[in-house]
Every structure is written in structure tokens, then in C-alpha cells.
Amino acid sequence: MNSGSSSISGVVEQEGSTTPEKNAVEVLDLVKTFDNGRIKALDGVSFEVPKGQLLVIIGLSGSGKSTLLRHLNGLHLPTEGSTSVLGKDVSSLTRKELRSLRRDVGFVFQQFNIVGRLTCIENVLSGALGRIWGPRLSALMYSKNMRSEAIDQLERVGLADKAWQRTDTLSGGEQQRVAIARTLMQKPQIVLADEPVASLDPEISGQVMDLLVQCCIEDDITVLCSLHQVDLALGWANRLIGLRSGKIVLDTPVDESLSQDDVMVVYQQLDPEGDKTGEYLETFEDSPS
Amino acid sequence: MNSSNLGKIKVSHPEKVSKPWTLQRGQIWFSLLAIFGLFVWSISRVDLSVGGIVEIFEGWPETRNLLSRMVPPFIPSEDFTVITKAALDTFFIAFAGTALGIVLGVPLGLLSARNLMPFAPVRALARAIIVFSRATPALVFAICFVRLYGIGVLPGLLAIGIHSIGMIGKLITDAAEEIDPGPREGVVATGAGPLQDLYTGVWSQMVPTVISISLYRLEIDFRSAPILGWVGAGGIGLILRGYAGSLRYQEMLGITILIVVLVILLEILSAITRHALLGKTETKLPGKPSKFLDLFFGDQARPGKKVADWMISKSSNEPKLKTRNHADRTLTPPWTRERVKVNSVGLIFFILLIFSIVIPDIAASKIVNGSQKLPSFIARLTPNDWSWFTDRIFSDMVDTIAIGLAATGIALLFAVPFSFLAASNTAPGRLVYLISRFFMLLVRCVPELVVAVVFVAAIGPGPKTGTLALAIGMFGFITKLFADSIEEARQGIRDGVNSTGANRLQESVTGVLPQVAPSMVSNSLYLLDVAIRSSTILGIVGGGGIGFLLMSAAKRLYFETLGGIIFCIFVVVYLVEIIATWIRRKII
Numbered sequence: 001m002n003s004g005s006s007s008i009s010g011v012v013e014q015e016g017s018t019t020p021e022k023n024a025v026e027v028l029d030l031v032k033t034f035d036n037g038r039i040k041a042l043d044g045v046s047f048e049v050p051k052g053q054l055l056v057i058i059g060l061s062g063s064g065k066s067t068l069l070r071h072l073n074g075l076h077l078p079t080e081g082s083t084s085v086l087g088k089d090v091s092s093l094t095r096k097e098l099r100s101l102r103r104d105v106g107f108v109f110q111q112f113n114i115v116g117r118l119t120c121i122e123n124v125l126s127g128a129l130g131r132i133w134g135p136r137l138s139a140l141m142y143s144k145n146m147r148s149e150a151i152d153q154l155e156r157v158g159l160a161d162k163a164w165q166r167t168d169t170l171s172g173g174e175q176q177r178v179a180i181a182r183t184l185m186q187k188p189q190i191v192l193a194d195e196p197v198a199s200l201d202p203e204i205s206g207q208v209m210d211l212l213v214q215c216c217i218e219d220d221i222t223v224l225c226s227l228h229q230v231d232l233a234l235g236w237a238n239r240l241i242g243l244r245s246g247k248i249v250l251d252t253p254v255d256e257s258l259s260q261d262d263v264m265v266v267y268q269q270l271d272p273e274g275d276k277t278g279e280y281l282e283t284f285e286d287s288p289s
Numbered sequence: 290m291n292s293s294n295l296g297k298i299k300v301s302h303p304e305k306v307s308k309p310w311t312l313q314r315g316q317i318w319f320s321l322l323a324i325f326g327l328f329v330w331s332i333s334r335v336d337l338s339v340g341g342i343v344e345i346f347e348g349w350p351e352t353r354n355l356l357s358r359m360v361p362p363f364i365p366s367e368d369f370t371v372i373t374k375a376a377l378d379t380f381f382i383a384f385a386g387t388a389l390g391i392v393l394g395v396p397l398g399l400l401s402a403r404n405l406m407p408f409a410p411v412r413a414l415a416r417a418i419i420v421f422s423r424a425t426p427a428l429v430f431a432i433c434f435v436r437l438y439g440i441g442v443l444p445g446l447l448a449i450g451i452h453s454i455g456m457i458g459k460l461i462t463d464a465a466e467e468i469d470p471g472p473r474e475g476v477v478a479t480g481a482g483p484l485q486d487l488y489t490g491v492w493s494q495m496v497p498t499v500i501s502i503s504l505y506r507l508e509i510d511f512r513s514a515p516i517l518g519w520v521g522a523g524g525i526g527l528i529l530r531g532y533a534g535s536l537r538y539q540e541m542l543g544i545t546i547l548i549v550v551l552v553i554l555l556e557i558l559s560a561i562t563r564h565a566l567l568g569k570t571e572t573k574l575p576g577k578p579s580k581f582l583d584l585f586f587g588d589q590a591r592p593g594k595k596v597a598d599w600m601i602s603k604s605s606n607e608p609k610l611k612t613r614n615h616a617d618r619t620l621t622p623p624w625t626r627e628r629v630k631v632n633s634v635g636l637i638f639f640i641l642l643i644f645s646i647v648i649p650d651i652a653a654s655k656i657v658n659g660s661q662k663l664p665s666f667i668a669r670l671t672p673n674d675w676s677w678f679t680d681r682i683f684s685d686m687v688d689t690i691a692i693g694l695a696a697t698g699i700a701l702l703f704a705v706p707f708s709f710l711a712a713s714n715t716a717p718g719r720l721v722y723l724i725s726r727f728f729m730l731l732v733r734c735v736p737e738l739v740v741a742v743v744f745v746a747a748i749g750p751g752p753k754t755g756t757l758a759l760a761i762g763m764f765g766f767i768t769k770l771f772a773d774s775i776e777e778a779r780q781g782i783r784d785g786v787n788s789t790g791a792n793r794l795q796e797s798v799t800g801v802l803p804q805v806a807p808s809m810v811s812n813s814l815y816l817l818d819v820a821i822r823s824s825t826i827l828g829i830v831g832g833g834g835i836g837f838l839l840m841s842a843a844k845r846l847y848f849e850t851l852g853g854i855i856f857c858i859f860v861v862v863y864l865v866e867i868i869a870t871w872i873r874r875k876i877i
Contacts, residue, residue: 075474075478099480099481099482100480102477102480103479106478106479107479109478112475113471113472113474114475115475115494116472117497118493119622126475126479126481127479129476129480129482130479130481135485135488135489136488137488139622140621144620148618148620151618151620160618163618164619179475182475183479186479186480217599217600
């Protein structure tokens with residue numbers, strides 16, 4: 001399980017990053033409490049994510065995955081500790097600076113968070129709002145180049161022919177692909193994906209994850225993705241962080257040498273009660289070896 | 290055997306066979322009893338108890354005589370051009386007035402929404418304007434504006450517009466506070482600014498609701514505009530008043546029927562528009578799997594394998610995902626049927642709006658002159674002391690409340706059973722349903738003030754007449770709401786009751802009524818709200834209540850009295866709204 005560390009550093013070297021900071025994200029002793037301290041969502045979390053890494057954060061519901069991700073684009077502010085994204089301390093940014101950071105940090109939501117009554121292209125175009133000034137009421141108010149760019153992005157997720165359809169006429173998987181296209185339209189350096197496939201069925205989940213990760217690799221985007229299924233996490237990550245009750249209980253590289261026993265260890269670290277171990281074992285054995 | 294078992298249960302669990310008394314249940318019963326008591330009191334106050342009804346029948350020969358002077362209804366041909374112009378003016382008043390209400394009401398509504406406007410003082414100010422224009426009837430605004438801008442179309446247009454702000458603003462606030470925060474978050478996460486968030490994240494979600502609210506308001510304004518002319522605010526009401534004043538009853542009924550026909554036509558126009566714009570709103574739920582192009586269907590997860598492959602293929606500079614030729618893509622939205630329809634409806638409305646402003650020939654100088662006088666006018670309306678508050682005003686205010694209560698009670702008495710006949714799922718037969726629906730829609734299209742004009746002519750002025758006229762208007766209003774909510778009742782629960790062998794009446798009472806009761810109570814309280822609002826102005830046409838003093842104060846230029854009465858109306862309407870909201874919250 002420890003043998004994989006070289007592959008991560010190898011990836012980073014391949015990227016040949018041009019900017020001075022080596023890490024896309026640095027989290028130091030992050031604590032977040034809600035409800036006047038009664039609920040502790042994050043309890044002293046620290047980690048660094050080098051540029052170009054595909055990090056998957058796993059954990060059961062309520063383990064603090066979403067809270068952690070939402071700190072990285074300023075949707076939450078830390079109670080204690082600090083988060084630094086692309087070399088900027090998120091909690092010290094002004095509103096304007098935060099907006100400019102958000103332009104570089106894409107977010108993919110579990111519930112897609114697209115506007116159903118707008119066409120796909122309008123939703124994708126809204127990803128470019130951070131680059132332009134002023135509000136836009138319809139697709140025709142964006143420049144021709146931008147519209148063309150938006151269709152390029154829809155093409156990448158295989159939906160170019162549905163560009164002018166209302167988004168709510170699409171299936172769930174397709175809607176999430178529109179949301180991914182919107183995020184790509186932003187030209188982000190980092191993509192945060194909060195349970196991007198939790199509301200999709202397993203088969204579609206695999207396809208959407210493929211698409212998300214493949215596009216991000218193509219565009220040199222660092223990915224931080226939270227998932228609650230270990231099997232999904234293993235397929236689309238080169239590093240795995242496990243959260244339990246707001247604490248990191250696991251931090252491991254992922255490669256082909258990871259054995260089934262290792263996976264069981266991963267699972268038990270997340271779920272000390274082991275309630276779902278049997279269930280999990282089944283799904284793992286189903287997959288082709 | 291059975292009965293003895295039941296008897297045993299009763300004896301052994303005496304505490305469980307009746308519903309326990311809770312504070313909430315007590316409050317509900319107290320409110321309902323209080324309302325019932327008020328209803329009984331109001332019936333006697335407006336003289337519609339047994340004695341009063343007998344009086345109506347005793348006066349029947351005279352009433353019949355007056356009614357017979359109204360038939361056949363007649364529209365004099367020599368006045369044809371005047372009437373046509375007045376009818377058109379009425380249309381323009383309603384149309385441009387509603388447009389004004391939308392232009393002012395939508396921003397105010399957004400400003401008073403908690404999730405859009407973080408500064409509480411701004412919200413409070415916007416909400417205060419909304420509450421004031423909602424609580425003051427359009428006819429009251431019309432009376433004031435006639436004093437300011439002179440007789441004509443302009444005061445009518447402004448009155449409709451200012452009064453419409455209230456309802457539009459309130460509904461927009463509700464709609465804005467109910468939008469899904471998810472898409473907003475999605476937009477904000479891309480680094481969009483506040484205005485961009487407002488348009489893309491908020492407004493684009495609200496568009497169908499805004500269209501729906503606007504059309505609903507337009508229908509209401511089409512019904513209230515015809516009477517505005519009665520106080521000099523332009524349109525067909527002025528002609529109605531002329532005929533009523535000179536006792537030309539045949540012509541009066543003719544104009545009344547013309548008004549009803551116009552309202553029906555406009556209602557149909559609005560229904561068609563609604564269907565064209567909002568007909569296809571049912572959408573597929575997200576998360577539903579569909580047939581999927583197997584474009585990106587990869588092999589099953591194996592730790593790290595796929596990712597490593599992709600990284601290698603990227604580093605070896607293999608071409609990216611294939612993209613199609615740029616020439617064959619459309620960068621403008623295609624002209625689908627849907628888009629053609631929406632755009633043409635928009636264009637028609639825009640042209641109508643231009644007509645509504647240009648044709649009535651509103652002089653800009655009039656607007657400027659009148660608006661300059663506005664501050665001093667408001668100052669003159671503000672009373673210095675309480676000398677205007679006479680016993681007569683107090684007793685007329687009480688009458689006004691009694692009329693509203695009694696009309697609500699009478700309307701409900703007839704509406705509850707009738708709505709079951711006018712709902713497709715509970716009507717005893719298709720024919721009964723169609724006839725009931727048609728009757729209901731017909732009644733809905735008759736403005737209650739126009740009914741009051743005819744009733745005053747036939748029975749004579751007074752609270753009794755006003756109550757009866759208002760009850761008819763309220764019946765039309767509430768039956769539709771009731772029938773629609775009955776049609777939404779779930780069939781499954783009714784099947785459950787039916788499967789016990791219940792008959793139609795039992796099934797309606799046990800299977801349907803409990804389902805629709807909350808919405809019925811809520812709608813009834815809303816009805817009370819509307820009825821009290823209407824009852825304040827019935828007196829203007831002779832229907833009893835405060836309206837008479839309001840009108841005479843305006844005529845005799847007793848500005849302090851006028852302002853005082855407007856204040857009283859505002860207080861009463863606002864209090865009723867607060868009480869109604871309180872009860873509604875307790876019950877639902």
C-alpha cells in the first residue's frame with residue numbers, strides 16, 4: 001500500500017508546472033463548527049494537493065466531505081485553521097478577490113445546480129460569467145466566440161446536438177454533463193466535485209466520472225472529488241483521502257498494486273462498525289478482475 | 290356481538306375515543322366560533338335576517354316594476370362612437386395600468402425578498418409600499434388621482450397601476466423567496482457578480498411565475514377597470530353612470546351586458562396567452578435514466594488503471610476528443626415552434642402596450658402638472674386632528690365590515706356545495722359539471738360593482754343591496770378556487786373510502802373534504818380579505834358602507850375627511866389581512 005507514492009510525484013513532474021506554487025491546495029489544521037460549536041464538521045484537517053493531482057475524498061455521509069470542499073471556494077469560511085487555494089488564503093479575500101478566485105476554481109454539485117428552464121448552451125455560457133462584465137439575459141447576449149466555445153465544451157461531453165434544448169428535458173446523467181461543460185467553460189485550474197454522481201444510477205455514474213476526469217486531465221486541471229463509494233473512488237483517483245467524523249483517517253496513493261485486502265482496510269477505516277462490509281465485498285467481487 | 294364489542298372498547302378506553310384538546314385545537318375552534326358569531330352578527334347588521342329578506346319579497350312588485358323597465362337591454366346607436374371609444378379606453382386603462390404595476394411591482398417585490406436583499410431597512414421600505422398599495426382599493430386611488438390629474442384616462446391608468454403594485458409585489462416576493470438556491474450557488478461558484486447572479490441564477494428561474502402573475506393581475510384589472518369611470522377616471526364606467534343617473538335603465542343594462550361580454554372576451558384572450566406561454570411546463574424529473582449513447586462507456590473500475598492510461602495518452606500528445614467541423618453548428622437559437630410562439634405573443638403584447646399609451650392621447654403636460662401637485666395634495670389629505678372622525682364615519686366603517694363578513698358568509702354557504710358540482714372528479718355527471726363550470730365562469734366575469742349598480746337600481750341603495758351584490762361577486766371568485774382544489778384531490782384516498790362501500794355523499798365528505806379542507810379554509814380567509822376590501826368601495830355606487838362618505842368628501846373637497854377615511858380603510862383592510870394570515874398559519 002505504501003509502494004504507490006512514486007506514481008504521484010511522477011505525475012506532477014510530467015505536468016511540468018509553470019507557476020511558482022507547487023501546490024494547488026493547502027489545508028492547515030482546518031476546524032469548522034456549526035450551530036455555535038455544537039456540531040464539529042471538520043476537526044483539524046491538514047493536507048496538500050500538488051497541481052495536476054486527482055484526489056478523491058471518501059467518507060460516509062456526514063463525515064465532512066462537502067464541508068471541506070465548500071471551504072475551498074469560499075462557500076464556507078473556517079472556524080479555525082486556514083485554507084490556501086492557488087496560493088491565496090481563502091478566508092482573507094475580499095468579495096471581489098473571492099469572485100476572481102472562484103473563476104479559477106470550478107465546482108460540480110451533486111444536484112447539478114443548473115437552471116432547468118434554460119437551454120443547455122445558456123447553462124454552459126453561464127460558466128463564462130466570471131470572465132465578462134455585467135448580466136446576460138439570453139444566449140444571444142454572449143459573443144459569437146463564446147457561444148462557439150460553449151458548443152465546443154458541449155461537444156466534449158457529447159451533447160453538442162442538444163445545445164438548444166431545455167436542460168430539464170435531459171436525463172440526470174446528461175444534466176450533470178451539462179454542469180461539467182459549464183465548469184470546463186470557466187477554464188478553471190482546479191475542479192471541486194462534491195458527490196458528482198451520488199444522484200445517478202451506477203452505470204451512468206461510471207460514464208459521468210470518466211468524462212469528468214478525462215476532460216480534467218486533458219485541460220491540466222487539479223481535481224478534488226468527494227465520493228461515498230470506495231469502488232468508484234478507486235477507478236478515478238491517483239490519491240485517496242478518507243474522512244471520518246471530520247478527521248483524516250487515511251491518505252494513500254492509488255495504483256494498480258492496490259489489492260482487494262488493501263481496499264478492505266480502506267473500507268474498515270471509514271466504517272469502524274463494519275455494518276456495510278459484506279455489502280461492499282459483494283460489489284467488489286462483481287467487478288471484472 | 291359487534292355492538293357489544295364496540296361498547297366494551299368505549300368503556301375500557303374512555304380517554305381515547307375523543308380527540309385530545311391541545312392549545313392549537315383550542316385556538317382553531319375559538320377562531321372558527323368567533324368567525325361564525327361575527328357572521329351571524331353581520332347578517333343582522335346589514336338587515337338580511339329573516340325580517341330583511343321578507344322585506345325584499347314585500348317590495349317585490351316595485352322591484353319587478355323597476356326590473357321590467359330594464360328590459361330589453363339596449364345600446365343607443367347615436368352614442369355608438371362614444372361607447373366604442375370608452376370601451377377601448379377601458380381596455381387601455383387596464384392594459385397599461387397592469388404594465389405599470391408590473392414595471393414598479395417586480396423590482397419592489399425583488400427588493401423585499403429576504404434571499405435577495407440583505408439590508409433590512411430597504412426590505413422594510415419596499416414591503417411598506419407593497420402593503421399600502423395592496424390595502425387601498427383602486428377606486429380610492431382613482432378618486433384621488435381624478436382630483437390631481439383631472440377627469441380622463443390618466444387617473445384610471447395610474448390607479449390601476451399603483452394598486453397592482455401591491456399584489457404583484459407580494460407574489461413576486463413569495464416567488465423569489467421560494468426559488469431553488471442550487472442553481473444560484475452554481476452561478477456564484479463560477480465567480481459571477483451579484484447582478485449576474487440575479488439575472489442568471491434568480492430571474493431565469495422566475496420567468497414562468499412572473500408571466501403567470503402578470504396574466505392573473507391583468508385578468509383582475511380587466512374586471513376592475515370598467516367601474517373606474519364612475520368616479521371620472523375614464524372609460525366605460527362614466528357612460529354607465531350617465532345612464533344610471535338619468536334613469537335610462539334599458540341603456541344601463543345594455544352597457545352592463547357589454548361590460549360583461551368584454552370581460553369574458555378578455556378572459557379568453559388571457560387564457561389563450563397563458564396556454565401559449567406556459568402550456569408545456571411539465572418537465573421530466575432529473576435523475577431519471579434514459580437511453581444513453583455508449584460514447585464514453587469504459588471498462589469497470591480497476592484501481593488507478595484508467596487514470597494512468599489517460600495520463601500516458603495525454604503526455605504522448607494524442608489528439609483530444611474529436612470535435613466536429615465548426616462550420617455546421619448553429620450559434621443562434623433555432624426558430625422552433627415554441628420560440629416563434631413566445632416571441633409573437635411578446636410582440637403582440639408590446640404593440641398593444643404602445644397602443645394603450647399612444648391612442649388615449651395622454652398629455653405629458655398633464656402628468657407633469659398633476660405630479661407637481663402631488664406633495665401638496667398629500668399634505669392636504671393629512672388630517673391635523675380627529676375632528677373629521679364623526680359617529681357617522683364610525684358606524685359606516687362598522688357597516689363596511691359587516692357587509693364584507695355577510696357577503697363572505699353567504700358566498701361560502703352556496704360555494705361549498707356548488708364547487709363539488711363544478712369539479713370534474715366529484716360532479717354527478719358530465720353535463721352537470723359542464724353547466725356548473727359555465728355558470729361559475731359567467732358569474733366570475735361580472736364585476737361586483739357593476740352588479741351593485743344594477744341591484745341599487747332594482748332594490749334601492751343600502752347595505753342590504755351591497756351585501757347581495759358582493760355575495761354574488763365573491764361566489765364566482767371562490768367557487769373556482771374551491772373547484773380547482775377539489776380537482777387536485779388524490780384519487781387513491783377516495784378509492785379507499787369507496788372500497789368500504791360508501792355512497793357518493795359519504796365519499797365526498799370522508800374522501801375529498803378532509804383533503805381539500807386546509808386549502809378551503811385558507812381560500813375562505815383570503816376571500817374575507819378580498820370581500821372587506823371590496824366592501825369599502827361599494828358605497829360609491831350606493832351599496833352601503835364607508836364608500837358613500839368617501840365619495841362625498843372627495844366631491845365636496847373635504848380633503849381631511851377624505852384622507853381620514855382612506856386611513857380608516859387602510860387600517861381595517863390591513864388588520865383583516867393580519868388576522869386572516871394568523872388564522873391561516875394556525876390551521877395549516
